[in-house]
Amino acid sequence: MVHLTTGDSQLGRAEPVEDSARVISRMVDLVMIRTFEQSKLEGFASQSRVPVINGLTNEYHPCQILADVFTFIEHRGSIEGKTVACVGDGNNMANTWLHPAEVLGFTVHVSTPSGYGVDPAVAGISNTSCYKVFKDPLEACRGAHLVTTDVWTSMGYEAENEARRQAFADWCVDAEMMAAAQPDALFMHCLPAHRGEEVQADVIDGPQSVVWDEAENRLHVQKALMEYLLLGRIG
Numbered sequence: 001m002v003h004l005t006t007g008d009s010q011l012g013r014a015e016p017v018e019d020s021a022r023v024i025s026r027m028v029d030l031v032m033i034r035t036f037e038q039s040k041l042e043g044f045a046s047q048s049r050v051p052v053i054n055g056l057t058n059e060y061h062p063c064q065i066l067a068d069v070f071t072f073i074e075h076r077g078s079i080e081g082k083t084v085a086c087v088g089d090g091n092n093m094a095n096t097w098l099h100p101a102e103v104l105g106f107t108v109h110v111s112t113p114s115g116y117g118v119d120p121a122v123a124g125i126s127n128t129s130c131y132k133v134f135k136d137p138l139e140a141c142r143g144a145h146l147v148t149t150d151v152w153t154s155m156g157y158e159a160e161n162e163a164r165r166q167a168f169a170d171w172c173v174d175a176e177m178m179a180a181a182q183p184d185a186l187f188m189h190c191l192p193a194h195r196g197e198e199v200q201a202d203v204i205d206g207p208q209s210v211v212w213d214e215a216e217n218r219l220h221v222q223k224a225l226m227e228y229l230l231l232g233r234i235g
């Protein structure tokens with residue numbers, strides 16, 4: 001495995017990302033990119049000879065959502081027809097929850113502070129009936145089979161930290177929200193978690209939380225993804 005940061009590569013010398021793709025993809029079998037703008041990743045992928053995996057962008061976090069869907073199925077069986085509540089930021093995680101909702105047939109309840117909602121155009125879904133927007137996070141959790149949240153401030157948005165702390169104060173997953181969900185609802189968080197901000201400690205450290213399985217499953221789904229991309233088969 002070769003790990004390249006901007007400073008380790010010609011990207012640090014303002015080489016166009018497409019040119020880096022032309023070179024790097026002649027030397028490796030797979031590339032994973034963790035960056036900010038999705039357009040950079042797509043610029044790289046447009047000139048890559050090998051598959052490019054999105055390891056996280058501002059817009060999407062597909063490897064995490066693969067792990068989350070797998071974790072749900074591992075614990076509760078099929079996710080079809082179920083409801084997932086996304087409480088907090090309408091960010092890369094919330095956007096990406098909409099993708100499997102459309103493909104696998106479940107519903108996403110989204111509750112964000114005003115001005116931080118999901119944008120279906122950014123999410124890139126064609127069927128908007130797979131999600132519902134709620135002003136009140138408690139109502140978003142009502143009847144949900146899975147309650148999930150994420151940091152109030154994602155990587156790259158640190159300058160907004162103080163404004164976000166104020167805007168998101170009521171979007172903290174607590175015992176009352178979990179009680180409004182299904183009795184056997186799961187709790188997930190992609191980590192890192194901030195207890196007392198987006199989630200209370202008794203939820204993330206409580207019996208409904210599967211965050212450590214979720215973290216471990218990043219390894220397993222990404223191994224499966226690599227096998228699929230390299231060998232064209234699953235299992």
Ligand code: NVA
Pocket residue numbers: 056057061091092093150151153154155190191192
């Ligand atoms: N939404 C978070 C996910 C961290 C794994 C971020 O982008 O920082």
